[in-house]
Amino acid sequence: MKQIGTIIFFLFFSFTAAFSQNLNQTVRGVITDQDSKQPIEGATVVIADSNPLKVILTRKDGSFRFDNMPIGRITIHVSNVGYEKLILPNIVVNSGKETVLNINMQEAVAQLDGIVLTFDKNKGQPLNDMTLVSGRSISPEQTNRYAGGFNDPSRILSNFAGVTSSQDGSNDIIVRGNSPKYIQWRLEGMQITNPNHFSDQSAVGGSISVLNNNLLATSDFYTGAFSAEYGDVLSGVYDVKLRQGNNEKFESIFGLGVLGTELTLEGPFKKGYKGSFLVNYRYSTVSLLSNLGLAGGIDGTLNFQDAAFKVVLPTKxxxxxxxxxxxxxxxxxxxxxxPALWQTPGRRFLPNKIGENYQKGSQLANLGMNHILTINKNSHIHTGLSFSLEGVDDDVFENFKVDTVTRNQLNFNGRLLRSTYRGEITYNNKLSSKLKLQVGSKYALLDYKFNQSMLTDSTNVRATLVNFNENISTIRNFINFRYRFNEKLTTVFGVQNMNVLLNNKHTIEPRLSLNWELSKTSVLSAGYGKHSTMESIHHYYSQIKLSDGSSIEPNKDLDLLKAHHFVLGYEKRFSKYMMIKLETYYQDLYNLPVANDEGNIFATINEGLDFQYLDLVNKGSGKNYGVELTVERFFNKNFYYLVNASVYNSTYKALDGIERNTRFNGNYLVNVLFGKDFPKLGKAQNKTISFNSRAFFGGGKKTIPLLRGADGNLAVDPASKRFYDYGKAYKNDIQDIYQLTMSLSYKINKPKATHEIFLNIENITNNRARLSEFYDPGEPGSVGYMKQGGVFPNLMYRVYF
Structure with missing residues (x-):
């Protein structure tokens, strides 16, 4: 830690000593029509509260430019005849990097006495205008500002109502009690794999995201009742957007910190051409954390590296x-x-086993191309192609004591290589100022190579769990309409069609949402959607051994999981910077795969790393319902706060018909976030200190408890492998969770560079709530616990130049 601090100190003061003061920067951008994607000429762009007032009209290509803007925060007003007026508040202007904006304007339905409606981007509405309920936009500044984000876009989601994580250090995203494996990740509008290092075969888990905040644009996150363009998803959708690189000037970001060293480069291809590139590379060896005593007691090494890019090539x-x-x-x-440190796959209990070693390797890649072709002033076609690759290699070795020598043998072995090829085309047409049409088709070819085996408990014979090399294709079609009755009432309605060519399963899924502005300060929204998704592919090819020694694959005909989503919301604005939002929802899940055995409570919606390969039937059901309250004070006058609370319930039924909690039913969660900036510090007024904090309170995941007698003492039977009390499965959690996170940043603007030191301390009180329990004869009472991750500091230095 001392070495990192010395390096950061040296770099920081080497750069800051190099420049004299002249703290201005360029603010520029392009304004386009929301629907046609054509540039808007003659739009008025105003820097609010500037003196003298700075006003400019956009050029023929929709561009605008303000040179020599003082550093700090600015608010931009954008207006044009026939369009809703835009307000973009709190845009950060730093000396080390140009501020480049890409702004979309929505055509107004009606104009009253020459006054057009005002749309305030402060409210965080989704960028996708086809989403009217259960959605919000997330800006890069929020990802960077909110405490606990670690500059990681996936971790930022748990700050919002209805969303929580596993609290075990993983990047699991639990939305309204749904399993994290039913989250859909998207990049630039294309569906991708789970973008986390160290994920498992169900494409969940992982602890560090490949995504990097340095590359992000404002992105959308949806928690239910999705519009018709989103298919093959039950839980939530995170549509991550990458920003365009600077197409006029070469710029860089260098970062050095506990979690890694990174470099971001961007710039134009040639002078006068509007194309640009943006690329980032990061390398980390987190074994340093072990040396610092911050790896939770794990003895071993952990390494990762990742890269990302975006290239924009406009043509005439x-x-x-x-x-x-x-x-x-x-x-x-x-x-x-x-299990107190890490849950290994294929875990078995043997009396003479003294430990396990776990070796894991993973790889992922998501590459894509988007093409937007404008047909006329009202319509355009979007075409997308992508390739995704995900590989997971797992080896679990068991350690035994033979005489005085420790020996090990390979128990669990898994090799997964998954390649996905996707193509899609969407036609958008603004038929009038009131009616917008969107129709599209999406094809996916999924290629799987998967082999998994482990030793049996009794004979040490290697048993094959799954072994296949197969292709699966899906086709999704959708049609969507957005109709604005007037300036107060808007509806979106459409249909999604999902087809699985493996077993000819298909659905027709209607979607409907409504947004009604009751007044200038209040909005009522409602939505309904039927949704479906495929189960994890390994279940389709599970190999079940029969009594005669032969094996069958009984799950090839598994149907899609399905759900009805109902949402009702109300939003009230008390001032320009203050709002309250209430949303209630009900999700009726059905067709859930469960064990084809009334004595077995297994359901795939509860699946974690404890994989089970069973004969499954689509006869399970479930319910998720709850209420979410959000009070948000948007950033203004150098501070903000966000308070949200959720009370919810998540249950399911297996073949025995008994209603049980799902393992992800935490019942409640509360987030309290607060942040304050102290700008214009120092003689040159070029320094800013930012403080941010987050307090989280919530219920733990439901567990299957160990067997105990009437006296409460442990009653497990290791000889017959009887450890858990399935009669009490998922009735309770072990302990509620709380966590306090704080972050502090110090930023200095210089004429040619901006420097920032950032410190984030996760779980600053080192609260170690118990998450689950397991039999461990070496522990007091023979009970061991997996616990909440402890205190974790993340220190980073960045320079923008």
Whole structure:
């Protein structure tokens, strides 16, 4: 830690000593029509509260430019005849990097006495105007500002109502009690794999995201009742957007910190051409954390590296092409792993086993191309192609004592290589100022190579759990309409069609949402959607051994999981910077895969790393319902706060018909966030200190408890492998969770560079709530616990130049 601090200190003061004071920067951008994607000429762009007032009209290509803008925060007003007026508040202007904006304007339905409606971007509405309920936009500044984000876009989601994580250090995203494996990740509008290092075969888990905040644009997150363009998803959708690189000036960001060293480069291809590139690379060896005593007692090494890019290539007649991608490699070797530290796959209990070593390697890549072709002033076609690759290699070695020598043998072995090829085309047409049409089709070819085996408990014979090399194709079609009756009432309605060509399963899924502005300060919204998704592919090819020694694959005909989503919301604005939002929802899940055995409570919606390969039937059901309250004070006058609370319930039924909690039913969660900036410090007024904090309170995940007698003492039977009380499965959690996180940043603007030191301390009180329990004869009472992750500091230095 001392070495990192010395390096950061040296770099920081080497750069800051190099420049004299002249603290201005360029603010520029392009304004386009929301629907046609054509540039808007003659729009008025105003820097609010500037003296003298700075006003400019956009050029023919929709561009505008303000040179020599003082550093700090500005608010921009954008207006044009026939369009809703835009207010973009709190835009950060730093000396080390140009501020480049890409702004979309929505055509107004009606104008009253020459006054058009005002749309305030402060409210965080989704960028996708087809979403009217259960959605919000997340800006890069929020990702960077909110405490606990670690500059990681996936961790930022748990700050919002209805969303929580596993609290075990993973990047699981639990939305309204749903399993994290039913989250859909998207990059630049294209569906991708789970973008986290160290994920498992269900494409969940992982602890560090490949995504990097340095590359992000404002993105959308949806928690239910999705519009018709989103299919093959039950839980939530995170549509991550990458920003365009600077197309006029070469710029860089260098970062050095506990979690890694990174470099971001961006710039134009040639002078006068509007194309640009943006690329980032990061390398980390987190074994340093072990040396600092911050790895939770795990003995081993953990390494990762990743990269991301976006290239934008506009043409005069053939439309705009953009190419993008993210990729990552990671591996670890942990020695003497117990369930208190890391849950290993294929875990078995043997009386003479003294420990396990877990070796894991993972890789992922998502590459894509988008093309937007404008047909006329009202319509355009979007075409997308992508390739995704995900590989997971797992090896679990068991350690035994033979005489005085420790020996190990390979128990669990897994090799997964999944490649996905996707193509899609969407036609958008603004038929009138009131009616917008969107129709599209999406094709996916999924190629799987998967082999998994482990030793049996009794004979040490290697049993094959799954072994296949197969292709699966899906086709999704959708049609969507957005109709604005007037300036107060808007509806979106459409249909999604999902087709699985493996077993000819298909659905027709209607979607409907409504947004009604009751007054200038209050909005009522409602939505309904039928949704479906495929189960994790390994279940379709599970190999079940029969009594005669032969094996069958009984799950090839598994149907889609399905759900009805109902949402009702109300939003009230008390001032320009203060709002309250109440949303209630009900999700009726059905067709859930459960064990084809009334004595077995297994359901795939509860699946974690404890994989089970069983004969499944689509006869399970479930319910998720709850109420979410959000009170938000948007950033203004150098401070903000966000308070949200959720009370919810998540249950399911297996073949025995008994209603049980799902393992992800935390029942409640509360987030309290607060942040304050102290700008214009120092003689040159070029320094800013930012303080941010987050307090989280919530229920733990439901567990299957160990067997206990009437006296409460442990009653497990290791000889017959009887450890858990399935009669009490998921009735309770072990302990509620709380966590306090604080972050502090110090920023200095210089004429040619901006420097920032950032410190984030996760779980600053080191609260270690118990998450689950397991039998461990070496612990007091023979009970061991997996616990909440402890205190974790993340220190980073960045320079923008």
């Amino acid at each position: 007649k053939a439309g705009q092409f953009s190419f993008f991608g993210i990729a990552g490699f990671s591996n670890f070797l942990f020695e003497d792993v117990s």
